[in-house]
Amino acid sequence: MHYKIWAFFCTEENYPYWQEQIQQSQEVNRITWEKISDFLRAIEPHNPLSHQLLQAHNLEQFIQIARDNGYQLTQEELAWFVVTQKQIWDFLYLAQETPSLKQQLLTTRNPDEFINIAVAKGYYFSQKELAWLLIDIKSSSSLVGINNSTGDTFIFPKIDGIEMWYWLELAEKWGLVPPFSNLSQPGNGLFGDEKDPFFLKQCFLPRGYFNQRQLIHSL
Incomplete structure (x- = not known):
């Protein structure tokens, strides 16, 4: 479609x-x-x-x-x-195929620098639009894998050959994309041996995994 x-x-x-x-x-x-x-x-x-x-x-x-x-x-x-x-996708693909450009972008101190480089290359999008696309990716359970035992291991596959982890991590550093944060684990002892990582209490998703899009209201 x-x-x-x-x-x-x-x-x-x-x-x-x-x-x-x-x-x-x-x-x-x-x-x-x-x-x-x-x-x-x-x-x-x-x-x-x-x-x-x-x-x-x-x-x-x-x-x-x-x-x-x-x-x-x-x-x-x-x-x-x-x-x-x-x-956005064309620009990220260009960066993926151009190591010098990729390195330049990964060392940008803020999204303004990133956007200015994109404009200089002939690609036009705003900080907000970049944030919305990256948040859509990060909040998709079909695209982002999570280690069930701790919730701390994130797997970002390539999308059309583009390694998304670099750009999501960069956007988090800028404060453009919200980071994952862990749910507090219950301490009432109802879920068995606390030392066993496979008990239910150890298998949680990061806070906001399925509703991170709500966090863009301030953008």
Whole structure:
């Protein structure tokens, strides 16, 4: 499904137009980002709505089908989301393939320096947009693995060949992405031997693992 959405905005003939439109428009807010994120998560491959959307012959029809099913999206909102994400992913991929650029970015002291380097390379996105994308990744249980015995081991796979751990760790250092923090373990002795790491009390998820998106309200 996502490939069809990207085809509306990211083909060779469509991308320059939408890129220019996004740069000229006002910044769209977090609520819009979350609305589109929720929409994309909802249209799983076996969802009946996905089948309807796949039959859309053009962007206007796609938007109308979404609206008929309760998703109030506009072309401009969807374009902003898709084009912005492409800008970020393309820049991170460039960094992955360019060791000198990657090292330069990893030594940036704040997100302003990072964004300025991106702009100098021709990639346009804001601190907030970068934060929203990284938080979406970090709060996804399908992308971030956790060691069940302690909750302290995090596994960030490569996404399209991009090693995400570097960028998530950097964003945490800046304060742009909230860190994991452990839940307090109960001390009432109800869960068996405290020295046994496999008892239930030892198997917890970091605080906010499934609801970290709530932490971006201050962004």
